[in-house]
Amino acid sequence: AQSVAQPEDQVNVAEGNPLTVKCTYSVSGNPYLFWYVQYPNRGLQFLLKYITGDNLVKGSYGFEAEFNKSQTSFHLKKPSALVSDSALYFCAVRSPTDSWGKFQFGAGTQVVVTP
Amino acid sequence: EAGVVQSPRYKIIEKKQPVAFWCNPISGHNTLYWYLQNLGQGPELLIRYENEEAVDDSQLPKDRFSAERLKGVDSTLKIQPAELGDSAVYLCASSLVAGVSDTQYFGPGTRLTVL
Numbered sequence: 512a513q514s515v516a517q518p519e520d521q522v523n524v525a526e527g528n529p530l531t532v533k534c535t536y537s538v539s540g541n542p543y544l545f546w547y548v549q550y551p552n553r554g555l556q557f558l559l560k561y562i563t564g565d566n567l568v569k570g571s572y573g574f575e576a577e578f579n580k581s582q583t584s585f586h587l588k589k590p591s592a593l594v595s596d597s598a599l600y601f602c603a604v605r606s607p608t609d610s611w612g613k614f615q616f617g618a619g620t621q622v623v624v625t626p
Numbered sequence: 627e628a629g630v631v632q633s634p635r636y637k638i639i640e641k642k643q644p645v646a647f648w649c650n651p652i653s654g655h656n657t658l659y660w661y662l663q664n665l666g667q668g669p670e671l672l673i674r675y676e677n678e679e680a681v682d683d684s685q686l687p688k689d690r691f692s693a694e695r696l697k698g699v700d701s702t703l704k705i706q707p708a709e710l711g712d713s714a715v716y717l718c719a720s721s722l723v724a725g726v727s728d729t730q731y732f733g734p735g736t737r738l739t740v741l
Contacts, residue, residue: 515668543727554630554717554732555669562727601668605727613682614730616668 513538513606517617525625530592532620534585534602543605544585545614546576550598558600561585572596592624628652630733632718638739644706647736651699651720658695659730660703661717669717675701705738713740 514537524530536542543562547555559570566578576587585602602617631650639645651658656677661669672691674682677698686693690709695701705712715737719730 545729547732552635552734552737554632554734555719557729557731560727560729603668613671613674614669616670618666618668 513542513604513615515602515604515615515617517600517602517620519620520618521621521623523623523625524592526594527591530587530589530596530622530624532587532600532602532622534587534617535583536585536602536604537583538604538606540606540608542585543607544576544578545603545605546570546574546585546587547601547603548598549601549619555601558587592622594624594626597622597624630718630720630731632716632733632736634736635734636737636739638741639708641710641740642707644704645708645738646705647703647716647718647738649701649703649718649733651701651718652731655720655722655731656698657721657723657728658701659719659721660693660701661719661732663715663717663735665714672703708738708740710740713738 516535545560546558549555558574559568561568561578569575574589578585599619601619603614633648658675660672663669673686673693675695678695693703715735717735718733721728721730
């Protein structure tokens with residue numbers, strides 16, 4: 512069975528500082544990995560995904576994520592955080608062996624960026 | 627391009643009452659998903675449609691939940707009767723195809739409160 516762990520319930524960072532949101536996964540085969548962001552009273556917005564190829568994936572709003580197969584991780588990063596990045600971030604995994612492509616989401620990490 | 631549309635955005639009902647949620651996916655998206663999101667948790671899949679066919683409803687509590695996707699476009703999720711534990715956000719998502727690498731796009735959700 513596939514699973515995703517986001518070890519931090521909340522990440523606090525000052526504006527302008529680097530932001531990292533951690534995600535580790537467990538899946539059979541090569542994973543398909545996704546990051547979504549959720550603002551209050553809004554649905555999930557797609558940020559980026561890793562399917563294959565370059566381990567460093569660039570996405571929306573200046574975010575990027577690095578796939579590390581040996582550490583089974585897919586951490587989300589942003590070089591310089593903005594106050595507007597304050598939101599709830601979800602990592603999700605899909606297994607290529609799952610014919611229905613079911614998403615398994617992590618519990619989410621609340622990011623708080625202070626001015 | 628319009629995103630996934632859901633209505634209503636908020637619904638408050640008494641327990642044992644019926645309730646229905648409506649979803650209009652992104653135009654041309656054949657795959658539609660309904661998710662349940664409890665507070666502080668990631669979304670959990672309830673049902674997935676390929677066109678008008680429900681291909682994965684294993685997580686749908688069929689004693690009180692039902693869903694339909696007539697004509698393979700709009701979808702309705704119904705709860706009858708609602709229970710206190712059904713209070714949550716119900717998210718609809720769509721994707722162009724059913725492939726495991728395909729991105730799901732989410733609507734804003736319907737926040738249900740059962741009193």
